[in-house]
Amino acid sequence: MSTKQILEKFEPRRENLLMILHALQDNHPQHYLTEEALGETAKHLKLTKSSVYGVATYYSMFSLKPRGKFVIRVCVSAVCELMKGQEVIGHLENVLGIKSGETTPCGTFTLEIAECLGQCQEAPSMMINEKVFNHLDEQKIRKVITEYRKW
Amino acid sequence: MKKTTVIVGLGSCGIAAGAGKTFSEFQRIKGADKLDFELKKTSCVGMCFREPLVEIIDDSGTYLYGQVDPAKADEIIEKHIKNFSPIPEYIVHSEKFPSADQSFFEGQVKIALRNCGHMDPENIDEYESRNGYAAIRKIADNYLKPDQVIQMVIDSGLRGRGGGGFSTGMKWKFARNYDAPQKYVICNADEGDPGAFMDRSILEGDPHGVLEGMIICGYAIGASEGYIYCRAEYPLAIKRLNIAIEQARQKGYLGKNLFGIEHFNFDIKIKEGAGAFVCGEETALIASIEGRRGMPRRRPPFPAQSGLWNSPTNINNVETFVNIPWIIFTGPQAYAAMGTEKSKGTKVFALTGKIKHGGLVEVPMGISIKDIIYNLGGGIAGGKKFKAVQLGGPSGGCVPEYLSHTQVDYDSVNATGAIMGSGGMVVMDETTCVVDIARFFLDFTQKESCGKCTFCRIGTKRMLEILTRITEGEGHEGDIELLEELAHNIKDGSLCGLGQTAPNPVLTTIKYFRNEYEAHIRDKKCPALSCKKLLTYTVDQEKCTGCMSCTKGCTVDAIEGGKREPHFILQDICIKCGACYTKCKFGAIQLS
Ligand SMILES: Cc1cc2nc3c(=O)[nH]c(=O)nc-3n(C[C@H](O)[C@H](O)[C@H](O)COP(=O)(O)O)c2cc1C
Ligand code: FES
Numbered sequence A: 001m002s003t004k005q006i007l008e009k010f011e012p013r014r015e016n017l018l019m020i021l022h023a024l025q026d027n028h029p030q031h032y033l034t035e036e037a038l039g040e041t042a043k044h045l046k047l048t049k050s051s052v053y054g055v056a057t058y059y060s061m062f063s064l065k066p067r068g069k070f071v072i073r074v075c076v077s078a079v080c081e082l083m084k085g086q087e088v089i090g091h092l093e094n095v096l097g098i099k100s101g102e103t104t105p106c107g108t109f110t111l112e113i114a115e116c117l118g119q120c121q122e123a124p125s126m127m128i129n130e131k132v133f134n135h136l137d138e139q140k141i142r143k144v145i146t147e148y149r150k151w
Numbered sequence B: 001m002k003k004t005t006v007i008v009g010l011g012s013c014g015i016a017a018g019a020g021k022t023f024s025e026f027q028r029i030k031g032a033d034k035l036d037f038e039l040k041k042t043s044c045v046g047m048c049f050r051e052p053l054v055e056i057i058d059d060s061g062t063y064l065y066g067q068v069d070p071a072k073a074d075e076i077i078e079k080h081i082k083n084f085s086p087i088p089e090y091i092v093h094s095e096k097f098p099s100a101d102q103s104f105f106e107g108q109v110k111i112a113l114r115n116c117g118h119m120d121p122e123n124i125d126e127y128e129s130r131n132g133y134a135a136i137r138k139i140a141d142n143y144l145k146p147d148q149v150i151q152m153v154i155d156s157g158l159r160g161r162g163g164g165g166f167s168t169g170m171k172w173k174f175a176r177n178y179d180a181p182q183k184y185v186i187c188n189a190d191e192g193d194p195g196a197f198m199d200r201s202i203l204e205g206d207p208h209g210v211l212e213g214m215i216i217c218g219y220a221i222g223a224s225e226g227y228i229y230c231r232a233e234y235p236l237a238i239k240r241l242n243i244a245i246e247q248a249r250q251k252g253y254l255g256k257n258l259f260g261i262e263h264f265n266f267d268i269k270i271k272e273g274a275g276a277f278v279c280g281e282e283t284a285l286i287a288s289i290e291g292r293r294g295m296p297r298r299r300p301p302f303p304a305q306s307g308l309w310n311s312p313t314n315i316n317n318v319e320t321f322v323n324i325p326w327i328i329f330t331g332p333q334a335y336a337a338m339g340t341e342k343s344k345g346t347k348v349f350a351l352t353g354k355i356k357h358g359g360l361v362e363v364p365m366g367i368s369i370k371d372i373i374y375n376l377g378g379g380i381a382g383g384k385k386f387k388a389v390q391l392g393g394p395s396g397g398c399v400p401e402y403l404s405h406t407q408v409d410y411d412s413v414n415a416t417g418a419i420m421g422s423g424g425m426v427v428m429d430e431t432t433c434v435v436d437i438a439r440f441f442l443d444f445t446q447k448e449s450c451g452k453c454t455f456c457r458i459g460t461k462r463m464l465e466i467l468t469r470i471t472e473g474e475g476h477e478g479d480i481e482l483l484e485e486l487a488h489n490i491k492d493g494s495l496c497g498l499g500q501t502a503p504n505p506v507l508t509t510i511k512y513f514r515n516e517y518e519a520h521i522r523d524k525k526c527p528a529l530s531c532k533k534l535l536t537y538t539v540d541q542e543k544c545t546g547c548m549s550c551t552k553g554c555t556v557d558a559i560e561g562g563k564r565e566p567h568f569i570l571q572d573i574c575i576k577c578g579a580c581y582t583k584c585k586f587g588a589i590q591l592s
Helices: A003-008 A014-027 A035-045 A049-058 A078-082 A086-096 A138-149 B012-016 B019-032 B070-082 B124-129 B134-141 B146-156 B168-177 B198-205 B207-221 B235-250 B282-289 B318-330 B332-336 B369-376 B410-415 B434-448 B454-471 B479-493 B497-501 B504-522 B549-553 B579-583
Strands: A070-075 A109-114 A126-128 A131-133 B004-009 B037-042 B054-058 B061-065 B091-093 B184-189 B225-230 B267-272 B313-317 B346-353 B359-364 B386-391 B397-400 B424-429 B537-539 B589-591
Touching (some): A003 A014, A003 A035, A014 A049, A070 A086, A078 B346, A078 B424, A086 A109, B004 B019, B012 B019, B019 B037, B019 B070, B054 B070, B061 B070, B124 B235, B146 B318, B168 B313, B184 B282, B198 B235, B198 B318, B198 B346, B207 B225, B207 B318, B282 B313, B434 B454, B434 B497, B454 B504, B549 B579, B579 B589
Parallel strands (some): A070 A109, B225 B267
Antiparallel strands (some): B004 B054, B061 B091, B346 B359, B386 B424
């Protein structure tokens, strides 16, 4: 869908700004908000570009940089840390060959850190796009990533 | 003969444990073998440590099976469904077969969680068959006036479950008393406290219960619009809420002239967050719904007077709302009969960390922390010793083992320096370093500070730097006092609850474990043997088989010794990363 088509689905009221940004970001194959998209949104809602930019940068789930097809968000909050979550990032970095915050050169994976995903009972946890993975250890991480690579 | 029913738990925790595959397997064999049983879905009953869960109900009784993977599913179909012979080894709960896990359910009283794991959350008829939408009908059929409804909520003694613990009925009364052409009801589903997931479980398991609570609130305060602000990290909850809202609209439970009450109009919209913890604070949440940066503002005016688009607004937590239909339907006295004098009813707790049975439990207020951890939670995992529990997440505090007889009610918990908060219980054992835990929580609040108040923005950063220094063996005399001073200034100098409570984990750990702070600072030792930089790694020559796996795992070549020879670690090269400790299969790497 084009930016215009998405914007048309929302009434031009400021309260829809976050929903619009979510929709635009989900629609982009690289899961991010382009400058063009932000500009169009500002026009649609009759807001200044800076206030749209201000909102987009305030919330951690919005990205202004291109990202991979699969965005991996690893919980680094207290319970996951207590349950050896620190090692999860390390294993993922090894398996993917990138540092947290980066995207693999092929454009498949982006590795990000996140705060509590509300899965603390089975810590450590991560999400890949909308899917939850719990009870992570090195072996499980390798298995999951291998499966996603096939897609 | 009653038809056998098979119910698979498909909460997001169950799905992550593979419940989707289990469900498909039941479906597949049901079709392939032309079996005559009913296959249904439900959400999580709270027994997260045994997911995927499958409940089988037949003529002879009810059986809850745990950790059912497709292979076990096949076996259960073969033995239980086809041959009526249940498999006791896999049963985690049933009146017929006592199991080691059954203590998890003993002592629980389910009100907020009454429907979670007992019905299909995507089916409004199932909700209605369990007294769903009967509370709002009771109001309509008996012509109860809004003030009478509010009085019932006041009489129940229900206090806000989102952390503050303010009387829900009183809050509704304030919002009712402001006259305005438009008023709003908001459900706060932004649950962000690390260690809490009861709101997610309620939204995934009983979305109609939350909607009904909001509808009743709308009637009571005179609002015609409701918003659910749900964090975007909960896609399944959002999906099920959307389904529930659509079903309720179709049945005429949302819309105009509801339940035969003239001029009672109410509809609900969902708003998604976008990853900002501070948006759980009510004024920040309102800003976020309005499409702005979610930053808190000064109160008063409180939302009851001037909230969403400056209109009177009542905002409650998910768990608060889901209690409402039960209270109205069963009567406030039944609710008030449970709990303690000042904390009525039940509370849901999320058990996490070093506990055997991690999951969700709902108990009457007033039982002790110890009872929750040992009786319901099964005690500490791995046979370790219980050290402390963090109550109330990042705004709460650490309660040491010797105070574990403390009752869970708002006032007793506050007296320890912790708070009830949303009900997260993060359990720590003897191997957990409390300084490190305080650092994790502070790291969280520091990152999530919106930056508006100087003390919250910079003060938490300085505290975090000091804590990090201490855990790395660089602490010096006076650090504890500096932490305390900063903590008090941050509490005084912050506008919202985030800054006002951020130092709590540090203050309580200093209060109860000052000696551990001193050991880190003075002796450069971590008593829990957890802070990596303060440990020395050595090889136990007796246990070492010379398998070389530690040598290969060492990234700085600090381990010497050939194949089948005992190894040793060169201390001046070792960076204390702990890789050898994890790699060694013989327990030959020792920490001191
Ligand atoms: C930083 C911060 C985060 C909060 N997060 C939440 C939350 O995630 N969910 C919630 O219900 N209340 C949260 N609260 C409390 C709300 O401000 C508000 O008191 C609550 O939603 C009122 O509902 P209740 O009376 O039913 O508890 C938070 C408060 C602060 C200061
Ligand atoms: S702390 Fe990681 S999911 Fe809650």
